Amino acid sequence: MKAIVALAALFSFTLAVHAQQKLGDYQWKDLAAKNLLHGPVTPMELDGREVLKIENTNDAPLQVNLLAIDKPAITSLVYEVTGEVRYDSVQGGGYLEMWNHFPPVEAGSPPGEYFSRTLGDSGPMGKISGTSGWRDFVLPFDRTGATNAPTKLEINLFLPGRGTVYLGPVKLLQLPKAKSAASAMYPNGWWSPSAAGRIFIWGGGIIGCLGGLCGWLSSQGRARRLVMGTFFFLSALGLVSAIAGAVGAFVNQPFFVWTPLLLTGVLLLIVCPFNLKQMRRNYEVLEMRRMVSLDVSGAS
16 A cells, blocks of 8 residues: 555656746856845755855844746746754744745836745745744745746845845756646645635534534434434544544645645534434423324323
């Protein structure tokens, strides 16, 4: 089973790699040699790799322009800047950001400026806070709706207080086959964040309606087989959902895939068996009352 999962993951990764086009590979020592680095930054070697060290020794916020890419050769709708980051004792919530500069839509109108920031709680778009070993970061952008490609990209680092950040070399990639920035960030996800929202909104609504209908039928003593069967089905669905969520976490699926599956499964496994027991007892009580009523009617 593990071999099958590993092969599937390798196949998916291969497809994702082939779907990427590298437009630029930026080494900090090369940029320093061209006098393109500014601010409190130091190119150095760390852990066997060339890195850029950024240190804020004050309690005041610090923003550093790390890289400017003029006239990037972007032709696809979705693109991203990726790399690795490590940080030590960063106060507050820092982040990397990419500003995307677009030409004016028409003469006399202002140019367009939009940004992506690593302000998530975890993952490749997680914020920079505290201490972390090397991890991946990604700054994606979806220019759907823009009539032109960006004329300039600016990569910045913001630190709200003291701390030290190390950045490995960064790459500019475009993803011609990606349908959105989310699909670019999670190319191996079982489904996208928007699909996850639709699945669990509709799924939760349907389960809630079924539960309410079964509760009403049970209180009326009606459709016992339907009610019992529905709650047996929901209990089984909860087990399958919990297992799927655990598997998703094990194979490193995105949080928006495995977290709702696991939570839904655990909730169903807690609620459904308990309600199933209560409803069975309710049917038995109502059946007993009916039998007593029939006996009294027959005796009279």
